[in-house]
Amino acid sequence: MPHQNLNTYICAGDHPDITEERKKATFNTDNFAATLWGTHEKLERRREIAKYVEEHPELHDPYPTEFMDRQESLENVTRKTLLWMEHAENAIDISKQEEGFYFGTLITGSQGHPLSIHLIMAIPALMNNADEEQLDEWLPKAINREFVATYSQTELGHGTNLSKLETTATYDPKTEEWILDTPTVTATKWWPGNLGKSANYTVVMAQLITHGKNYGAHPFFVQVRDEKTHQPLPGVILGDIGPKFGMNANDNGFMQFKKFRIPRRTMLMKNAQVLPDGTYKPPLHPKLGYSSMIFVRSAVVGLMSLYLGQAATIAIRYSVIRRQGEIMPNAGEVKILDYQTQQYRLIPQIARAAAFRFAGIFALEMYNTVIHEISKGNMDALADLHALASGLKAVATFQTALGIEQCRFACGGHGYSLASGLPQIYSVAVGGCTYEGENMVLLLQLARYLRKRAIEIKSGGPKEKPTELSEYLFKTSAKHSLIGTNVSSTNFEHVIESFEHVARRLTLFAHSKLEKLEQSGMEHEIAINQTAVPWRRASHAHTRVALTRIFAHAVQRTTDIAVKEVLQDLIKLYIYYEVGECAAELLEDGFADGHQIEFAKDQVLEVLEKLRPNAVSIVDSFDFNDRELNSVLGRRDGNVYENLLAWAKSSPLNKHDVMPFHHKYLGKMMEDAREQSKM
Ligand SMILES: CC/C=C\C/C=C\C/C=C\C/C=C\C/C=C\C/C=C\C=C\C(=O)SCCNC(=O)CCNC(=O)[C@H](O)C(C)(C)COP(=O)(O)OP(=O)(O)OC[C@H]1O[C@@H](n2cnc3c(N)ncnc32)[C@H](O)[C@@H]1OP(=O)(O)O
Ligand SMILES: Cc1cc2nc3c(=O)[nH]c(=O)nc-3n(C[C@H](O)[C@H](O)[C@H](O)COP(=O)(O)OP(=O)(O)OC[C@H]3O[C@@H](n4cnc5c(N)ncnc54)[C@H](O)[C@@H]3O)c2cc1C
Numbered sequence: 001m002p003h004q005n006l007n008t009y010i011c012a013g014d015h016p017d018i019t020e021e022r023k024k025a026t027f028n029t030d031n032f033a034a035t036l037w038g039t040h041e042k043l044e045r046r047r048e049i050a051k052y053v054e055e056h057p058e059l060h061d062p063y064p065t066e067f068m069d070r071q072e073s074l075e076n077v078t079r080k081t082l083l084w085m086e087h088a089e090n091a092i093d094i095s096k097q098e099e100g101f102y103f104g105t106l107i108t109g110s111q112g113h114p115l116s117i118h119l120i121m122a123i124p125a126l127m128n129n130a131d132e133e134q135l136d137e138w139l140p141k142a143i144n145r146e147f148v149a150t151y152s153q154t155e156l157g158h159g160t161n162l163s164k165l166e167t168t169a170t171y172d173p174k175t176e177e178w179i180l181d182t183p184t185v186t187a188t189k190w191w192p193g194n195l196g197k198s199a200n201y202t203v204v205m206a207q208l209i210t211h212g213k214n215y216g217a218h219p220f221f222v223q224v225r226d227e228k229t230h231q232p233l234p235g236v237i238l239g240d241i242g243p244k245f246g247m248n249a250n251d252n253g254f255m256q257f258k259k260f261r262i263p264r265r266t267m268l269m270k271n272a273q274v275l276p277d278g279t280y281k282p283p284l285h286p287k288l289g290y291s292s293m294i295f296v297r298s299a300v301v302g303l304m305s306l307y308l309g310q311a312a313t314i315a316i317r318y319s320v321i322r323r324q325g326e327i328m329p330n331a332g333e334v335k336i337l338d339y340q341t342q343q344y345r346l347i348p349q350i351a352r353a354a355a356f357r358f359a360g361i362f363a364l365e366m367y368n369t370v371i372h373e374i375s376k377g378n379m380d381a382l383a384d385l386h387a388l389a390s391g392l393k394a395v396a397t398f399q400t401a402l403g404i405e406q407c408r409f410a411c412g413g414h415g416y417s418l419a420s421g422l423p424q425i426y427s428v429a430v431g432g433c434t435y436e437g438e439n440m441v442l443l444l445q446l447a448r449y450l451r452k453r454a455i456e457i458k459s460g461g462p463k464e465k466p467t468e469l470s471e472y473l474f475k476t477s478a479k480h481s482l483i484g485t486n487v488s489s490t491n492f493e494h495v496i497e498s499f500e501h502v503a504r505r506l507t508l509f510a511h512s513k514l515e516k517l518e519q520s521g522m523e524h525e526i527a528i529n530q531t532a533v534p535w536r537r538a539s540h541a542h543t544r545v546a547l548t549r550i551f552a553h554a555v556q557r558t559t560d561i562a563v564k565e566v567l568q569d570l571i572k573l574y575i576y577y578e579v580g581e582c583a584a585e586l587l588e589d590g591f592a593d594g595h596q597i598e599f600a601k602d603q604v605l606e607v608l609e610k611l612r613p614n615a616v617s618i619v620d621s622f623d624f625n626d627r628e629l630n631s632v633l634g635r636r637d638g639n640v641y642e643n644l645l646a647w648a649k650s651s652p653l654n655k656h657d658v659m660p661f662h663h664k665y666l667g668k669m670m671e672d673a674r675e676q677s678k679m
Contacts, residue, residue, distance in 0.1 A: 015638030017321045017335060018616060025617035027562035032621035035563050036357055043623065045093075046102060050625045052091040053106045059083055065109060066418040067652050070248055073111070074197065077249040081113045085145065106627055110428050112250025114148060114198035120299070121193075122149035125203045125292040128371070129219045129268035138221060147227070149201040150192045151292070152255060153217075157186025160441050162205065162290075165217050167257065169206035169267070173278040176264045178220065180206060180257040188256050191435075195253030196240030200225035202255075203268070205289075210278045219268040219289055224255065235260035246427025285379045287386070291371065294386060296436045297393040298367040302360020304400040307429040309353035311422055313619040314634030315346050315407035318414070320616055321638045336410075337615060343608045345410045349403040350611075350618055351574035354567070355547050356396045358554040363392055384467045387449035390442035391543035397432035398439055404429055414633055414640075419647045421631030440536065447510070447535035450542060454511035469546045477501040481592035483579065484599035490568050492575045495600075496548050498592060499578065502585045503541035510534035541585065544578055566618060569611050576603040 034040040053059050059080060065073055084107045092099040104113070123142050126149075130138060141147060158164045166187030169178045182188055189195070195202060201223050208218040224236045232238045237256040244252065267274055271283035283289065319337035327334050336342050370385045408415040408422040415422050433439045453473045456462050462474055481501065482494035510531050517527035528535075548571075555571050558564040579586065579600035586592035611618070626636055632643045648654070 013637070015321050015640075017323075018317060018638030021320050021613075021616035022620070024613040026614055027566050027617070028560070029617050029621045031560045032563045032566065032618070033623040035558055035560065035567070036354070036621060037623065042098075045099060046623060049091055049099060049103050050106060050627065052087075053103070053627065056087065059087065059107045061109075063650065064647070065111070065249070066424075067650070070243060073249045074114075074251060077108055077111070077113045078198070080107050081115055084108060084113075106625075109249070109630065110424060112193065112247045114194055114251070115145070116250055117150040117193035117195075118142070118145075118148050118199070120296060121151035121292055122201075122203055124295045125151055125219060126221065126268070128291040128295075129203070129270050129289060130221070131269045131273075134221070134265065134268060134270075147201045147223075148194065148199045149203065149221075150194045150199040150253075152189045152192040152195060152202045153205040154189065154191040155186060156188045156190045156254075157184070159191070160438055162217050165205060165207060167204065167206040169204075169208050169218070169220055171208075171210040171264070171274055171278050172261075173276065175261070176276050177261045178264065178267065180204065180220070180222065180260040180262060182256040182258070188254050190241060190254050191252050192255070193247075193250050193252050195224075195238065195255055196251035197253070198251055199253075200227060200230060208267070208272075208274070208280070210274055210280050213280070215272070215280050215282075216286075217289070218272060220262065220266050221268055222262055222266060233260070246424065246431060284377065285374075285382060287382065288374070288379075290386075291374075293436055294389050295367055297389040297442070298363035298385075299360070300432050300436060301356055301363050301389075301392045301396045304396040304429065304432060305353045305356035305360055307425050308349055308356065308400045308403045309619070309622040310624055310629055310634075311404040311407040311425050312346060312349040312353055313622055313624055314421055314425075314629060314631045315410050315415070316350070316615050316619045317635070317638060318411050318420075318633040318640060319346065321640055322412075324412075337612065340605065340608070342410055343612055343615075344604075345406045347608050347611050347615060348573060348577045348604075349407060350615070351570045351577065352399055352403055353622070354570050355551045355574055356400070359392055359396065359547055359550045362550045363389055380464075381467075383449060384470070387446045388467075388469065388546060390437065391446040391539055392546065393432075393437065394439040394442040394446075395540060395543040395547065397429070401426065401430040401433055411633055414644065417644075419632040419644055421629055421634060424630070443536045443539040444532060446539040446542065447532075450507045450535070450538050451511060451514070454507050457508065458511070469549060470542075472500040472545065473504050473507065475500075475504075477504065477591070480590075481586060481596055483586075483592055483596040492548075492552065492571065495575050495579060496545065496552065498586060499541065499545050499548060499582070501591055502582055503538065503545050505589060505591070506534065506538035506541050506585065510538050537585070541582065544582065548575055548578065566611075566614055569607050569614075570618075573604060573607045573611065576600040576607070580604065 030040070030043065034043045037043045037046060061076060065076065068076060084104050088094050088100065088103065092103045094100060123139070126135065126138055126142060142149060153162070153165070155165055155167065157166065166182070166184055167189065168181050168183060170181070171178055189204070192202065201221065204220045204222050205217045206220060208215045223233065224238060225232055235258045237258070239254050240251045241254050264274065264276060271288040273281040275281070316337065319342055320335045322336045323333035324336050325333060327338060337346070366385055366388065370381045373381060404422065404426045408420070408426060411420055411422065414420055418424065437445075453462075453470060457474060466474060477500070478497070481498040483498055485494070513534055514527050514531045517530055518524060522530065551571050551574060555564065555567045558567055579597065583597045587594070587597065632647050633640055635643060
């Protein structure tokens with residue numbers, strides 16, 4: 001059977017049930033899409049880029065990647081990555097990062113590609129850590145793809161605790177070289193994306209030792225494979241770490257160094273330097289070397305909005321063509337989206353996807369501003385950025401993973417099939433809970449920041465002008481929550497103020513618990529660990545405030561009246577759903593009462609009913625095309641059943657009516673049994 005691409009399957013006109021939904025929209029989907037993607041021009045560019053990809057079959061998969069083994073996947077995605085680069089000049093404005101990212105995603109899919117870490121981490125790491133001379137040497141080559149680089153930090157034995165990384169870089173002033181070494185098995189670099197087979201250069205984080213003194217983990221830029229033969233260089237052992245939960249088109253790798261010598265100037269020297277005689281010059285700020293991690297953490301927030309938005313699109317479109325059961329006896333089977341439980345499962349995911357979209361834009365803008373300030377020598381906002389990016393990354397990835405699973409559950413049995421696209425989205429998105437800083441650890445980093453604010457509150461006020469998103473910590477709350485007393489369908493200030501109360505209270509609560517433990521004689525570090533769960537709660541609560549404030553500003557700024565109305569419904573859902581999420585925390589100090597929580601729950605159900613007719617049009621406004629969604633259930637035209645059948649028929653197993661080994665095993669078993677029964 002000829003292999004077909006998902007997008008070229010049977011298309012017999014749109015399914016009437018999905019057309020009926022689209023007719024109900026109270027707003028213009030293009031106007032909403034332009035709000036989400038920035039402007040009408042940007043939206044138009046997305047569509048032109050998508051059309052370009054559709055019109056070039058060489059950019060497509062020869063058959064669904066779900067049916068490929070790992071080697072086929074790697075070869076297929078590597079082939080397509082090269083074509084992505086070749087076609088880029090014709091298809092996109094290469095000076096615009098978002099166009100490059102979108103074009104690349106349409107071509108390479110979501111499971112990784114050989115330039116993933118080169119683009120996402122290695123180039124940002126060079127930009128943040130290389131001095132001007134080093135940048136002049138390496139950056140043009142990196143952009144020109146004269147080498148493929150990755151970012152090697154995590155080891156078998158340590159990922160989170162960077163201070164205990166074991167890989168060493170020992171300076172030899174006689175030869176002006178570093179000696180890279182992997183002293184133990186646990187020091188083996190493990191996880192770096194594309195390190196296994198694709199990359200030939202890498203940023204390596206290693207303990208810098210000079211004149212016998214260890215100055216901690218520092219970045220080095222290291223060639224690890226021969227540029228012509230691509231063989232690992234003598235003294236470097238490399239390999240792929242094997243199949244993973246997801247991202248299997250990415251060759252995450254392992255690496256060991258055997259007293260491998262590299263020149264002094266391979267140490268990235270923008271922040272710290274080592275002179276030829278081995279003298280160490282420290283950076284202006286000890287954590288400047290971690291900036292590229294902050295970049296990815298900020299970018300991941302927006303990325304989660306895409307994953308959650310895609311999953312919600314699939315599940316909502318499917319829920320209006322799937323009919324199962326009756327609400328009114330003998331009135332006919334209903335669309336499953338008409339069940340209140342289905343709406344409660346799915347529509348809040350759209351609201352969260354919108355919240356993460358706006359928060360992602362905010363985080364990247366803040367990152368760019370802070371990095372610009374750092375380039376002028378001003379480090380003041382680095383701690384604020386680290387705290388905010390840590391909290392947003394942790395909450396967005398966690399809620400996205402849960403949300404995608406809800407979408408999958410909501411599709412019943414078909415959600416379990418890879419044809420739905422949902423397991424693939426989940427397996428990639430959930431990695432975000434771990435990579436680039438494990439979520440719990442990041443929430444505890446934000447807690448360090450909140451602890452400092454708590455000390456300032458206790459000593460009379462902020463030492464410096466607080467940021468827009470932390471100044472609420474220094475205000476006093478009303479005596480009682482105003483939830484439900486000042487009802488307006490467009491102003492949720494009183495609810496956000498209640499979230500602020502919760503975050504402030506939980507911060508002070510964790511702090512006072514900590515103080516009590518310390519006063520009882522407990523060592524500070526032990527007391528920190530004994531209060532980690534309360535601190536985690538405070539961090540989550542603080543991030544809720546940031547997410548709702550950023551979302552509310554975005555809604556306020558929206559100019560299209562019909563779109564603004566839908567966004568107001570979405571933020572209402574988002575905010576009252578969050579009240580349910582933190583009901584215990586609102587109730588436990590008597591700030592809110594049971595009636596107010598009940599009121600919020602009613603608001604959720606009320607706004608769900610209002611949003612229901614717009615649901616398909618809202619997910620249409622995310623403007624994902626069928627290639628991006630890679631889902632039979634989420635097809636824009638709603639023609640799910642005939643295409644599920646076509647997808648199954650294209651499975652390699654169905655090349656044979658009888659499996660070649662059938663007669664050797666099952667056939668023989670049944671034949672033998674029949675023979676025996678005759679005896
Ligand atoms: C064309 C395409 C272009 C662009 C693409 C655009 C978008 C792409 C979008 C997204 C990516 C897509 C897909 C991703 C796919 C796959 C994953 C890819 C890559 C994954 C890479 C990795 O995972 S790399 C490894 C990451 N590892 C970590 O994150 C380790 C986590 N650990 C740490 O960060 C630290 O060790 C720690 C913070 C936990 C502790 O550090 P430590 O040194 O021990 O510090 P502490 O003692 O706890 O704290 C000391 C003070 O330092 C402050 N601090 C800590 N970190 C920072 C920081 N980063 N910046 C500033 N300050 C920091 C901390 O707050 C303490 O301050 P105090 O004042 O309180 O003392
Ligand atoms: C898909 C994927 C891609 C990756 N890509 C790269 C890459 O390109 N380059 C790279 O260098 N690395 C990469 N990594 C590695 C990743 O950065 C680490 O896995 C991550 O930083 C977590 O570290 P860990 O695995 O050591 O987990 P651990 O730190 O061992 O965490 C295990 C558990 O211990 C808890 N824990 C650890 N420390 C603390 C603490 N101080 N307080 C409280 N709890 C704690 C955590 O919360 C977690 O529950 C990737 C990982 C994945 C999954």
